Structure formats: structure tokens, C-alpha cells
Amino acid sequence: MAQLETRGLTARYGDFQALFGIDLTLDEGETIAIIGANGAGKTTLLRSIAGVLRQDPGMVRFDGQDIGHLPADEIMARGIAMVPEGRKLFPSLSVEENLLIGAYGRKVGGAWTPDAIYDLFPILKERRNNPGTALSGGQQQMVAIGRALMSNPRVLLCDEISLGLAPVVIRDIYAALPRIRESGASVVVVEQDIGTALKVAGRVYCIMEGRVTLEGTPDTVSRDDIHRAYFGAAA
Amino acid sequence: MIGADTIIQGVLLGGLYALFAAGLSLVFGIMRLVNLAHGDLIVLAAYLLLVVTTALGLGPFVALLVAAPAMFVIGWTLQRVVLNRVLGPDILPPLLVTFGLSVVLQNALLEGFTNDSRRLRAGPLETASVDLGVAMVGVMPLMTFASAVAVILALQWLFYRTELGRAFRATSDDPVTASLMGVKPASIFATATGIAMLVVTIAALFLGTRANFDPTIGPARLIYAFQAVIIGGLGSLWGTLAGGVIIGVAQTVGAAINPEWQILAGHIAFLAVLLIRPRGLFPRAVD
Ligand SMILES: Nc1ncnc2c1ncn2[C@@H]1O[C@H](COP(=O)(O)OP(=O)(O)OP(=O)(O)O)[C@@H](O)[C@H]1O
Ligand SMILES: [Mg+2]
Numbered sequence: 001m002a003q004l005e006t007r008g009l010t011a012r013y014g015d016f017q018a019l020f021g022i023d024l025t026l027d028e029g030e031t032i033a034i035i036g037a038n039g040a041g042k043t044t045l046l047r048s049i050a051g052v053l054r055q056d057p058g059m060v061r062f063d064g065q066d067i068g069h070l071p072a073d074e075i076m077a078r079g080i081a082m083v084p085e086g087r088k089l090f091p092s093l094s095v096e097e098n099l100l101i102g103a104y105g106r107k108v109g110g111a112w113t114p115d116a117i118y119d120l121f122p123i124l125k126e127r128r129n130n131p132g133t134a135l136s137g138g139q140q141q142m143v144a145i146g147r148a149l150m151s152n153p154r155v156l157l158c159d160e161i162s163l164g165l166a167p168v169v170i171r172d173i174y175a176a177l178p179r180i181r182e183s184g185a186s187v188v189v190v191e192q193d194i195g196t197a198l199k200v201a202g203r204v205y206c207i208m209e210g211r212v213t214l215e216g217t218p219d220t221v222s223r224d225d226i227h228r229a230y231f232g233a234a235a
Numbered sequence: 236m237i238g239a240d241t242i243i244q245g246v247l248l249g250g251l252y253a254l255f256a257a258g259l260s261l262v263f264g265i266m267r268l269v270n271l272a273h274g275d276l277i278v279l280a281a282y283l284l285l286v287v288t289t290a291l292g293l294g295p296f297v298a299l300l301v302a303a304p305a306m307f308v309i310g311w312t313l314q315r316v317v318l319n320r321v322l323g324p325d326i327l328p329p330l331l332v333t334f335g336l337s338v339v340l341q342n343a344l345l346e347g348f349t350n351d352s353r354r355l356r357a358g359p360l361e362t363a364s365v366d367l368g369v370a371m372v373g374v375m376p377l378m379t380f381a382s383a384v385a386v387i388l389a390l391q392w393l394f395y396r397t398e399l400g401r402a403f404r405a406t407s408d409d410p411v412t413a414s415l416m417g418v419k420p421a422s423i424f425a426t427a428t429g430i431a432m433l434v435v436t437i438a439a440l441f442l443g444t445r446a447n448f449d450p451t452i453g454p455a456r457l458i459y460a461f462q463a464v465i466i467g468g469l470g471s472l473w474g475t476l477a478g479g480v481i482i483g484v485a486q487t488v489g490a491a492i493n494p495e496w497q498i499l500a501g502h503i504a505f506l507a508v509l510l511i512r513p514r515g516l517f518p519r520a521v522d
Contacts, residue, residue: 090409090412104416151416
């Protein structure tokens, strides 16, 4: 049984339908990537899993239980943490407080403590008392990842953690991924950068206009397949 | 004659206004909600204290231990059942609802208690005074001011040193992202209003022991509270204390010049501060 699964997941914003029946699975310990063009529905998919957008109960299943209807705080308490698009640090909180609040709704113990996060991203320790928003983009992304890890999640959802960052910084951030996996978390990364996605994930899903257009392992999908799945057959 | 004595009386009066204002400041800071019934809730708490003192034969300070938790529950329920439903991007619905609540509270208190003036009795403390060297000051005003400082210290500690305080600030910044941390914004808001009502009960204690009250005096207390919050800078608790002191000093100085100028002088001080510092004395950096 998959750890996390969506079944015919649909989502709408008012009259506008953003997702048309997404089926995906994530096994325990696995890392999957979701790729797709701007506006494809990647963020909508993660927000639906995380409970920010609430759907029908059976559309999202976690540990064999229907969770599609639960609010974000209850889903987080079950062990699904999200690094939201755009980082969304709390400006009124220091770096350390941003980390601490990551465990607010789930205190289960585990590998991730503030010290473990500082070990993963040493620069944050120096900046621990600064406001979260006084950091560089890459450092802020580290705080956002650390904040999500603080709940010792079983599933970590990462929405475009490389967005707007320089290549070396992206490398630094992705260098943390193996240790995150070692802590037992399964990972879903949403990426615009196909190269990065194929490098880190065991399987990739490509989404176009709210539908899965391609699914496979990095060594079985070709660049052409991806190009078609990304932009449609006409492109 | 305006001497040190007048200024000291004004500062101490400012403590009372800061107590009126602290709850308003707290609620505004966390959920951007302007509660127009705040003054009437202070009056409600004063009547609750009155009922507890007369029914149980307790002094007002002991009655606080009964009334404050009751007010917490009232605030929590009010937020959970009514105000959470009207919070949103549009600021008009909460204004209308709390204005309606203000009217309802005044009428309910009139029904229940008539418009007779009431007073909370604090016994010999009412007339006790101490010599501060420069002036004789009443023990009750001194306690009022000390309570205001204590309340603000406690709220500062809650805000900046506790996990609940972190959740308050995070929810104020961004409730959706806060919910990703496991915070339930609806219950955070309810807890905040409950805590504001604890402060309201303390304010009511000093309001009711200092002077007479009746069901109609709420809106004027709201105005002083408002002025203190705005002069201090929205969302700053120490600013709220400073704002209360400025209003209090202006009022006593105004009254010393001409008794009819007391209230007017407070309003003029309010306008004067806003002319010089339109965002108040200590505006919060992030809004
Ligand atoms: N709050 C909203 N209200 C209305 N429509 C929305 C809202 N958020 C997203 N959409 C629409 O839903 C569709 C999917 O958006 P989504 O943000 O999920 O895309 P995305 O794949 O994450 O894109 P990007 O790569 O730009 O982040 C888009 O057409 C978008 O315009
Ligand atoms: Mg997106």
C-alpha cells in the first residue's frame, strides 16, 4: 500500500477547475518529483494534499485513511509538512522562532531539532536571532525547509525550493536532501527545473493543465517525452 | 496651578486608560479586529464584579478571581461563535457586528441593572494615600498604574517568550501558513479574545472602584482606549501604555486649568500627537 495517494483528485477555484483527476502515489521512503509549466496546477496539487485546499475525503489517502477533507493543521499533525511556494517565513518571528513554530502542531520527537537543522544549514545558526525576512533568498529557503522538518514529518512536500536562487545555492539546498531522506521522510518535490527533478527523484510526474501527462522513472522518460508532456503535442 | 502633583495624577490616570486599551491593542494586533463593543465589555465586567461581590460577599479583588475566568469564557465564546465568522478581508462586517453587540450589551445591562449609578467598594483602600515626596497620591491610582505595567509586562512575556505568543505572531502575519504549522487560527483568535477579556476584567475592577458606573459609559471608555492605542502606534503594547499616559496627563492638566476642559484636552493631545507622528509613537515595523 502506498503511504500517500491521490485518487481522481480534482480542485477548483470558484468556476475555474485547476485539477482534473490527478492520480499519484508515494511509497514510504520514496522521493518523487512533479514537474510542469507555470500554471499547470503543481501548487494546487500540493495545497490540496496539505489541506490548505480541502477536497472530497477519498481524493487524498495517507496510511490508507481518507484525509482529503481535513484542514491543514490536522494533516500536519499526521505527519505531512509543507515548504510552501515563496517560502512564506513569518516576518514577526526570528529565524529560530520560525524553526520552533514548525513543531507547533506535532511534537513526536525524532532526528530534527533546532540543533540538527543548524547542523544541516550552519549559516542559520549565526543568523538565529535575525528576523527571518532579513536573510538572503537562499537562507530563507533553508529556514523554510528547516521549519517544515521541525515536525519530524513522514512526508515532506517542497514547492519550488529552487525558485529565484542562483545555481550554487540550489546545489547547497539540494545537498540537504539525502540527510532528509535518512531521517525517514518521503519527499515530494515540485520543480520547474527538469534537470534537478530528474536527478533527485526516483519517479517523476509531469502535469499539464491539471492532468498528469507523463509518469515514469528518470531513466525511462526521454527528453522528448517530457517536452511533449510539458507543453502539449503541438509544441 | 499645575504642579508635579497634577502630572503624577495624570500619569496614574493614564494607567487606567492603558488598562482599557491593552485588550483592544492585543486583539487588533493579532487579528486586525476593531472591537467597538470593547468599552461595553469593560462595563459588563464591572457589573459581573458587582454581582460577585454582592452575591458572595467578597471584596472586589477576590471577586476578580471569579469574574476574570468567566470573562475569559465569554470572550472565547464570542470570538468562536460570532466574530470568527465575520473576520475577513473586508473590515466592515466586524465593525457592524461589534457595533451591534455594543448596543445589545448596553440595553441588556439597562434591563438587568437599570441606569442607576453603581460603585465597587474597596473599603479603606479607597481613601488610603501615600506620600511620594513630591506629592500625596492615592493607593488605588498607584495600584491601577502598577497593574497596567504588570499587565503589559505579562502580555509582552506571553507574546515574545512563549509558544502561544509565537503562534499569535505567526497567525497575525499569515494565518494560512500558520495552519501549515499545526496552528488553528480560529482557536488562536478565540484564546486571544479570552486573554483580552482577562485584561478587561482588571480594567473594570479599577474603573468600578475609582468612580461610579452605569450601563451607558462604555463608548466613552472605548474612545479613550482607542486614542491610547493609536497614539502609541498600532500593535505596540508599550506604546499603548505611553498613549494612555499622554491622554491621562493631558486630561488632568486640562482639568487643572479649567474643569470643563478635561475631556477636550485629551482629544487635543490625541490630535496633536497624530499631527506630529501620524502612525503613532511606536508603530510596528511590519504591518
Ligand atoms: N487563488 C487562486 N484563484 C484562482 N485561480 C487560481 C488560484 N491559484 C491558482 N489558480 C489557477 O490555477 C491554475 C493552477 O495554478 P497553480 O498555482 O497550481 O500552478 P503551478 O503549476 O503551481 O504554477 P507555477 O509553476 O507558476 O507555480 C492556474 O491556472 C492558476 O491561474
Ligand atoms: Mg506553483
